[in-house]
Amino acid sequence: MSGSPFSATAFEALAAALRGSAGLMAKADIGLAAARLGLGEGSAIRVGDDCAAIPDGDGFLLLAIEGFMNRFVAGDPWFAGWCGMMVNISDIAAMGGRPLAVVDAVWADGEEGAAPVLDGLRAASQRFGVPIVGGHTNLSTDRGQLSVAILGRAKKLLTSFDARPGETLIAAIDLRGRYREPFSNWEAATEAPAERLRGDLELLPFIAESGLSRAAKDISQGGVVGTSAMLAEASGVGVEIELSRVPAPEGVDPARWLMSFPSYGYLICAQPAHVPAILAAFEARGIASAAIGTLTADRRVTVVNGGARETIWDFATRPLIGCGPTTAPREDAA
The missing domain is CATH 3.90.650.10 (PurM-like C-terminal domain)
Known part of the structure; x- marks a missing residue:
């Protein structure tokens, strides 16, 4: 600071x-x-990370999704669209990966309501060089909402x-x-x-x-x-x-x-x-x-x-997201 x-x-x-x-x-x-989904330390793919890391050949496929607060989508829809790309790409990078493609789900009250969100998504897709390859669109809702998912790949994980x-x-x-x-x-x-x-x-x-x-x-x-x-x-x-x-x-x-x-x-x-x-x-x-x-x-x-x-x-008093191990790791653990 x-x-x-x-x-x-x-x-x-x-x-x-x-x-x-x-x-x-x-x-x-x-x-x-x-907890409601029954996910935890014993799950085949560990949960609680920036992405799900799925073993794939000599590396890992990385899968993540982001949903955005209604007031953010309403208050700054273009930037919400941009962030739909940016934050997902950042999650892939955080795990040592590179992004492959994105899909989006957009809800809006008509084409006019969806336009700035879609424009933000497109601008970020072009700037970061990550393609949008499909998604879901509903233009008959009473408010704007946005969710974006991404697929990436890592050779070695963080x-x-x-x-x-x-x-x-x-x-x-x-x-x-x-x-x-x-x-x-x-x-x-x-x-x-x-x-x-x-x-x-x-x-x-x-x-x-x-x-x-x-x-x-x-x-x-x-x-x-x-x-x-x-x-x-x-x-x-x-x-x-x-x-x-x-x-x-x-x-x-x-x-x-x-x-x-x-x-x-x-x-x-x-x-x-x-x-x-x-x-x-x-x-x-x-x-x-x-x-x-x-x-x-x-x-x-x-x-x-x-x-x-x-x-x-x-954490001894209360968990935060509850996705940690039940035993503490050793300092010298590989």
Whole structure:
């Protein structure tokens, strides 16, 4: 954030805001759906990651879907369409993969209502170079709604399940953007050239295929801390985050930033020896990155400010999405 510790009062207020984050609390809905569907640790394909990773020959097919809040589709329909592509592509990249194709489902009150959403989808498809190959359309509804699914492929996976105690937590975020008001979406993609967007996404498969990391996650509506919590739970570990180390734009409110959804933002776990190579890869492409914390064995999400510490979530007390392992991993687990 600022690069220096917060005052004691500011840190306490920041921790309280993070504990009450709507984006974090909403993640509990995932656990409710997974339980109702009978999905869990024993499922053939593990759930709780950015994508379902389906073994396929010498690699994995990656399958994911995103649904969008009604008020977002109504308030900024073109950008909602753009995000339908962008966030799915980002989920594929977060798992070390490359996107293959997208399908969409659009509901609207007539052609006029659907037009900006479809225009946003098309613009992002062209910019990212990922084809839309079909979907579902209903133009006889009383409101706009959007869901988009994606198929990708990975040679080697980055997952939410393979972080280990003792590893370093890295945040990489493209700060070359602005807020897309009134939502807390940090928009750093719509004006970026196609070559840059596609090259930046290639960093994640590079990291996976080079063996620099086994665990990563796309920063979602839960923000840096909420996404860290999801990653930690899925891996059966804890995490300590030094808030002042989180890459951030100048002049942005820290609480808002830590709960923001960036266009390009990833958390990556790595052995300390691999951290310099990962940071150098992002720096070479003008993407801000930093080692912001450490994976621990205590099953808590803790934020640190100098000598002060605050617990944001304790998995021993309650699950978040409930998709983590029943036993904690060993620090030396392969």
